[in-house]
Amino acid sequence: MDKRVKRHVKAKVHDFFAVTAPGLSGICAAELAALPLSMPGTEVVDGGVEFSGRLPDLYLANLCLATASRVLIRVAGFIARDFDRLSREVERVPWELLLPAGCRLAVDVSCRGSRLYHTGAVAERTEEAVARVMDQARAPLAREGGAGYVQRLFVRGVADGFVLSLDSSGELLHKRGVIAAGPARAPLRQTLAAAILRLCGYDGLMPLVDPMAGTGSFSVEAAFLAKNMPPGWFRDFPFPSWPAFSEKTFEHQKKTLAQEFKTLTSPSIFASDLDPEAATALADRVERLGFTDAVRTAGADFFYLDPRDLAPGPGLVVINPPYGLRLGDETQAKDIFSRVARRLRDKYPGWRVGLLSPQAGWAGGLGWTRGPEVTRLVHGGRPVFLFAGTV
Ligand SMILES: C[S@@+](CC[C@H](N)C(=O)[O-])C[C@H]1O[C@@H](n2cnc3c(N)ncnc32)[C@H](O)[C@@H]1O
Missing domain, CATH: 3.30.2130.30 (VC0802-like)
Structure with a gap:
């Protein structure tokens, strides 16, 4: 055999x-x-x-x-x-x-x-x-x-x-093994969050501000990159049960990857949410992942944050605002988008911006100095558009 x-x-x-x-x-x-x-x-x-x-x-x-x-x-x-x-x-x-x-x-x-x-x-x-x-x-x-x-x-x-x-994966790979224990309002799949960071040019080194963090999908993915850890590190797979599985090879692969993990001297990722319960769950998730060296969490209102207090210089700010999911919520969604866009234009000059929108035509109002590139993605079975550029 x-x-x-x-x-x-x-x-x-x-x-x-x-x-x-x-x-x-x-x-x-x-x-x-x-x-x-x-x-x-x-x-x-x-x-x-x-x-x-x-x-x-x-x-x-x-x-x-x-x-x-x-x-x-x-x-x-x-x-x-x-x-x-x-x-x-x-x-x-x-x-x-x-x-x-x-x-x-x-x-x-x-x-x-x-x-x-x-x-x-x-x-x-x-x-x-x-x-x-x-x-x-x-x-x-x-x-x-x-x-x-x-x-x-x-x-x-x-x-x-x-x-x-x-x-060979078992549970879908967007499940990274450690989830937030608090309220989750339309959380992004980790796979989508990871893609958005890459589309925004995040490199694991620049400051990242995730000011409507919810369950922390962006910050968790960013931390995997910043710490040079593979996103599947904390989860299980079915292939170790296969007759052809080589434990020795898998252990060697994991050991080689682990040699490249980084422990950071101070966090370059800032994750916050207005909802105190969400902020507590976020802090708990970051703690359980062992990512406190990479991610600083807080309970805060985005509209009162000043990026100069959060990072030594411009980096990436990435936002998935709390849009309603029903069609009738369009006016409300547009209003939220405009307020977020204005705040980004006024307070984040020189920053890369990744902003999710339910409409492709809302890119104006940010005063882009580069871009934006607009990418059509799917979130919760609906189209969403990522605007990625620099303000
Ligand atoms: C669509 S959810 C974000 C989901 C997140 N991307 C995730 O994957 O879990 C929007 C979040 O924005 C938060 N929020 C709403 N208004 C806010 C504000 N003014 N400042 C900060 N956070 C706010 C909500 O509490 C909610 O958690």
């Missing part, structure tokens, strides 16, 4: 897919290009980034990518026009070399223009075929409702072509 795992999984070059939210694939490709992976080259496609490599590259991608939602490993691709063919093709995969005995399988199917269009039936046939292979190898899957971790298997059908991919 060990020899087969080595030959068929460990020694092989695999195709991986980093799934991203709309608008984030280009940034994710740049992140991948900066990682010390075993093979160069990425391809941005619909919904994410394709790359190739060996299994340890997958560990590194999960640990280090700030903007990917999950990372998949492609395990099979075939044409199937009927269920018998589907079952036969799934049975050709040596599942026992990929999955541990006793895991539970969750099959997620999407079909577009496929003759096998009934996704429930495709899932059922796929699971049955995997279970037969695992039974034959005397490594049975857990029965429905049984214990054991849940391994997701994605089946994507486009016309009659099917691709099978195993998930």
Whole structure:
């Protein structure tokens, strides 16, 4: 078995897919290009980034990518026009070399223009075929409702072509392992916050002011960059349960990364919120992450803050204002936007600004000296526009 795992999984070059939210694939490709992976080259496609490599590259991608939602490993691709063919093709995969005995399988199917269009039936046939292979190898899957971790298997059908991919991330990667324990008003996903910082040109060194911080998504992502820590450092992944997992390699990767972590002598990130409960939860989250060397927190009203009290010179101020989410709130949203814009123009000259807006046409009023670049992103299923420039 060990020899087969080595030959068929460990020694092989695999195709991986980093799934991203709309608008984030280009940034994710740049992140991948900066990682010390075993093979160069990425391809941005619909919904994410394709790359190739060996299994340890997958560990590194999960640990280090700030903007990917999950990372998949492609395990099979075939044409199937009927269920018998589907079952036969799934049975050709040596599942026992990929999955541990006793895991539970969750099959997620999407079909577009496929003759096998009934996704429930495709899932059922796929699971049955995997279970037969695992039974034959005397490594049975857990029965429905049984214990054991849940391994997701994605089946994507486009016309009659099917691709099978195993998930290597478990919980979505925007979950960094430590969440805020207080009120959360439309928190940004950490992946989106990470992308916004990169689109604003944040480099981990310049001062950062996050004056409507809420749960602290921007500040937490900024702290990962400032401390040179991978954003997946505090969370778990399913791949340590795989038969081909090499603990030695993973530990070595983590040790190498940890040697580059920085402890800062004074925080360059300032995070505050008007809501005292939010500010307390924010302070607690920063403390639990061990980021107090990087992030200073406070309860404060943005409209009374003066950046000269917060940083030695201009840096980046990044704001996701409290816009209402319903359409009827447009006048109120525009009013908040204008007030925030005026404050930024008057008090933050020379600063980079990252400002989220529900409308693409509201960029005026800030007195931009450079930019702004406007990027369409998606937050909570709705479009939002990032204005990034210098005032
Ligand atoms: C949309 S939420 C920000 C969410 C944040 N980006 C996150 O990921 O959790 C807006 C935040 O602005 C805060 N806020 C509203 N008015 C404020 C003000 N005048 N000064 C500071 N914070 C304010 C709210 O309490 C709320 O936490």
